[in-house]
Amino acid sequence: MEKRKILVTRPQLPPLNEFIPMLEDIWDSRWLTNNGKYHEEFEKALAIFLGVPYVSLFANGTLALMAALQCLRVKGEVITTPYSFVATTHSLWWNGIKPVFVDIDPVYGNLNPDLIEAAITPETTAILPVHVYGNPCKVEAIQNLADIYGLKVIYDAAHAFGVKLKNSSVLNYGDLSILSFHATKVFNTIEGGAIISHDLKTKKRIDFLKNFGIADETTVVAPGINAKMNELQAAYGMLQLKYFDTAIDGRKHITDKYKEGLEGIAGIRFLNEATNVDYNYSYFPIFVDELEFGRSRDDVFEELKKYDIYGRRYFYPLISEFSAYRGLPSAKGLDVAYELSRQIICLPLYPDLADEVVETIVSIILEMSLDETKKIPVKMLHQIKRNK
Numbered sequence: 183m184e185k186r187k188i189l190v191t192r193p194q195l196p197p198l199n200e201f202i203p204m205l206e207d208i209w210d211s212r213w214l215t216n217n218g219k220y221h222e223e224f225e226k227a228l229a230i231f232l233g234v235p236y237v238s239l240f241a242n243g244t245l246a247l248m249a250a251l252q253c254l255r256v257k258g259e260v261i262t263t264p265y266s267f268v269a270t271t272h273s274l275w276w277n278g279i280k281p282v283f284v285d286i287d288p289v290y291g292n293l294n295p296d297l298i299e300a301a302i303t304p305e306t307t308a309i310l311p312v313h314v315y316g317n318p319c320k321v322e323a324i325q326n327l328a329d330i331y332g333l334k335v336i337y338d339a340a341h342a343f344g345v346k347l348k349n350s351s352v353l354n355y356g357d358l359s360i361l362s363f364h365a366t367k368v369f370n371t372i373e374g375g376a377i378i379s380h381d382l383k384t385k386k387r388i389d390f391l392k393n394f395g396i397a398d399e400t401t402v403v404a405p406g407i408n409a410k411m412n413e414l415q416a417a418y419g420m421l422q423l424k425y426f427d428t429a430i431d432g433r434k435h436i437t438d439k440y441k442e443g444l445e446g447i448a449g450i451r452f453l454n455e456a457t458n459v460d461y462n463y464s465y466f467p468i469f470v471d472e473l474e475f476g477r478s479r480d481d482v483f484e485e486l487k488k489y490d491i492y493g494r495r496y497f498y499p500l501i502s503e504f505s506a507y508r509g510l511p512s513a514k515g516l517d518v519a520y521e522l523s524r525q526i527i528c529l530p531l532y533p534d535l536a537d538e539v540v541e542t543i544v545s546i547i548l549e550m551s552l553d554e555t556k557k558i559p560v561k562m563l564h565q566i567k568r569n570k
């Protein structure tokens with residue numbers, strides 16, 4: 183077993199010897215940011231790689247979310263999910279938009295389209311769903327509602343780099359999609375992000391917005407922000423693209439190994455793959471059903487820590503439980519999201535994670551499921567739950 187701590191993820195880096203000549207080139211050119219040559223090259227290469235019409239690079243995914251909302255002039259209320267990273271809802275807050283939380287589906291944890299209609303008011307202007315763990319949302323149902331009610335759809339696709347639905351990029355759905363290239367993501371540029379748009383006019387507007395709204399030396403067309411990706415990140419991103427497919431193969435291997443090991447353990451659920459989706463294997467979430475497993479999610483989380491293995495409870499607590507949002511009327515009654523957030527652990531997953539580590543994790547969980555002496559009798563757990 184590896185000696186160092188096993189964290190939920192470990193960033194994939196390109197070979198240093200391939201990066202150094204690019205750094206030398208940047209040093210020579212003295213062109214560091216503001217639409218340099220690597221930026222141009224990376225934007226075009228990404229659009230082809232992902233199979234999308236237009237890419238606008240960003241300094242990070244959060245700024246991309248904020249700019250996407252600005253670009254479409256989204257205001258009033260936006261329907262969104264409480265089961266995500268806080269940046270999703272923070273982007274609304276920074277735009278002066280009221281988040282309206284809607285509960286999620288119990289299997290994949292994505293916004294439940296069946297509950298959206300009831301949350302629409304005359305103030306609603308958009309829907310901001312998240313493809314959680316890279317699992318595609320019910321995009322057609324969401325688009326149907328958006329069409330009927332005249333709403334924009336912006337996908338937070340921070341986890342969905344490279345994911346395809348029916349052989350086409352999942353980023354092609356909705357009005358805009360945003361990506362994150364943070365160090366912890368399946369594809370990273372250290373920090374970074376992008377907006378995917380479907381026409382050149384929209385891309386141009388996004389590009390103005392991320393550069394202070396500057397259209398040319400004497401024209402500012404909008405109160406933009408500085409959200410540009412620099413040349414070092416873009417060059418690094420070009421290299422990362424070369425190794426993406428191999429990284430996905432490594433991730434799939436680890437995922438399959440987890441599934442094989444955990445299959446059949448009562449009370450441990452993992453996500454099954456749909457046949458019409460090409461996955462990126464960005465996370466390996468498991469859901470611990472305390473009643474069935476006999477031990478809680480936190481028991482598993484703590485037990486793994488004893489072996490220096492650090493899963494992460496993405497996403498616990500819910501965004502709607504944080505002080506900024508818990509006073510909102512929609513922060514209540516999110517029963518499915520609440521339940522999943524108490525069951526979730528994302529197990530360590532990265533391309534070069536050793537097989538023995540996966541085997542160790544599986545055996546720790548298996549052992550816990552068999553540990554009758556420490557198990558709380560199921561009957562008593564039912565009692566505790568009812569009394570809550």
Ligand code: T4K
Pocket residue numbers: 189190191192193242243244245266267269270312338340341361362363364365366374375492494496
């Ligand atoms: N929307 C969604 C749905 C998102 O998940 C995110 C980001 C965003 C929007 C916003 O995109 P960005 O603005 O970030 O581009 C991490 C990431 O910082 C965050 O990007 C990500 N979601 C979120 C799900 O995870 P933390 O607070 O868990 O990060 P941290 O520092 O605890 O790192 C996680 C693990 O990775 C640790 O075990 C350490 C390890 N790690 C981390 C870094 C930075 C490394 O081994 N090396 C590293 O360089 O948020």
